[in-house]
Amino acid sequence: MNFCSQCGGKTEPRIPKGEDRERAVCTQCSTVHYLNPKMIVGCIIEHDGQIMLCKRAIEPRYGFWTIPAGFMEMGESAMQGAARESHEEASAHVRIVAPYAHFDVTHISQAYILYRAHLVLPKEGPAFGAGSESLEVKLVRPSEIPWGELAFGAVKQALELYTEDVASGRYRCHIGSIHREDGRFVLKEHIALPVG
Amino acid sequence: MNFCSQCGGKTEPRIPKGEDRERAVCTQCSTVHYLNPKMIVGCIIEHDGQIMLCKRAIEPRYGFWTIPAGFMEMGESAMQGAARESHEEASAHVRIVAPYAHFDVTHISQAYILYRAHLVLPKEGPAFGAGSESLEVKLVRPSEIPWGELAFGAVKQALELYTEDVASGRYRCHIGSIHREDGRFVLKEHIALPVG
Numbered sequence: 001m002n003f004c005s006q007c008g009g010k011t012e013p014r015i016p017k018g019e020d021r022e023r024a025v026c027t028q029c030s031t032v033h034y035l036n037p038k039m040i041v042g043c044i045i046e047h048d049g050q051i052m053l054c055k056r057a058i059e060p061r062y063g064f065w066t067i068p069a070g071f072m073e074m075g076e077s078a079m080q081g082a083a084r085e086s087h088e089e090a091s092a093h094v095r096i097v098a099p100y101a102h103f104d105v106t107h108i109s110q111a112y113i114l115y116r117a118h119l120v121l122p123k124e125g126p127a128f129g130a131g132s133e134s135l136e137v138k139l140v141r142p143s144e145i146p147w148g149e150l151a152f153g154a155v156k157q158a159l160e161l162y163t164e165d166v167a168s169g170r171y172r173c174h175i176g177s178i179h180r181e182d183g184r185f186v187l188k189e190h191i192a193l194p195v196g
Numbered sequence: 197m198n199f200c201s202q203c204g205g206k207t208e209p210r211i212p213k214g215e216d217r218e219r220a221v222c223t224q225c226s227t228v229h230y231l232n233p234k235m236i237v238g239c240i241i242e243h244d245g246q247i248m249l250c251k252r253a254i255e256p257r258y259g260f261w262t263i264p265a266g267f268m269e270m271g272e273s274a275m276q277g278a279a280r281e282s283h284e285e286a287s288a289h290v291r292i293v294a295p296y297a298h299f300d301v302t303h304i305s306q307a308y309i310l311y312r313a314h315l316v317l318p319k320e321g322p323a324f325g326a327g328s329e330s331l332e333v334k335l336v337r338p339s340e341i342p343w344g345e346l347a348f349g350a351v352k353q354a355l356e357l358y359t360e361d362v363a364s365g366r367y368r369c370h371i372g373s374i375h376r377e378d379g380r381f382v383l384k385e386h387i388a389l390p391v392g
Contacts, residue, residue: 005197
């Protein structure tokens with residue numbers, strides 16, 4: 001943030017009155033600009049004991065696998081956003097079943113909000129396919145997840161817990177934060193709620 | 197967003213290549229500026245069958261009551277932010293007990309992420325008090341909540357469900373979205389998870 005989005009003036013870091021941290025403040029019109037974490041919404045799409053993975057056709061992490069997920073848009077709910085991303089990235093229609101995870105990834109200020117969803121089969125035509133941001137989309141059993149080729153730490157964490165949940169036969173909803181420590185990702189503040 | 201925060205050039209609404217909606221795009225350096233929903237993190241702080249309310253000393257909704265909550269900051273987790281807000285607004289130290297709600301308020305693109313927390317009593321001195329953003333802070337029984345003087349619809353929705361949960365003796369975690377329809381707030385996509 002170098003310039004004010006309101007008036008185009010130069011900004012500089014200042015601690016506004018009554019606050020305890022630096023913000024980008026406009027030197028011309030004094031507007032205070034706040035930066036806040038962004039939400040990433042997505043789905044673990046289930047079908048016949050398998051889940052849907054997409055091979056990324058865009059950076060970051062081109063060629064790596066992930067679940068359908070992306071930045072939440074203005075005016076939509078997290079569930080609507082998760083369903084939208086499933087359609088955009090995997091041409092899949094889904095029915096959200098339950099919340100699955102809320103992981104705050106603190107070092108990049110992103111909150112992953114993930115849901116379990118069921119694939120809704122169309123009356124005719126393919127049930128899913130690669131959207132413009134995917135090279136390939138496929139259904140895999142939990143045992144077939146390509147752990148070394150996953151794009152994002154938060155998705156890997158969610159799929160590890162998902163694999164545990166499937167093995168135990170009890171789905172949970174996982175809350176927590178993912179921190180980078182000594183080059184590794186560590187899940188903290190982990191709370192697992194039973195899903196009725 | 198009138199000017200580019202990168203170079204100070206004028207922006208104009210354009211649909212970037214490969215996207216389906218207008219963004220503010222810089223006419224000078226072509227940077228695409230994205231707007232995303234913001235997260236509001238807060239606590240229902242419990243103590244001796246009561247919960248903590250703060251009377252707002254700032255706009256919006258000066259003089260109305262709410263729970264300690266505010267915008268999540270970069271680099272913190274939602275739980276850390278909820279505890280920080282409890283300290284800033286009510287000078288209270290808390291221990292987060294469980295997630296309580298995630299409500300997307302779609303018409304203002306805000307996500308309320310609320311936790312139940314217990315008040316941690318200090319070795320000496322007052323357990324809580326009005327921070328700079330509060331006129332007054334007090335503990336109330338659910339039956340004493342001033343329903344007509346609450347500041348925000350999402351907090352009112354959370355406290356209504358909380359009051360139900362207390363009456364039934366079973367806490368839940370509530371997920372859903374709050375939409376404005378015909379001047380009223382309606383909770384949709386409501387999923388209630390049992391809390392262990």
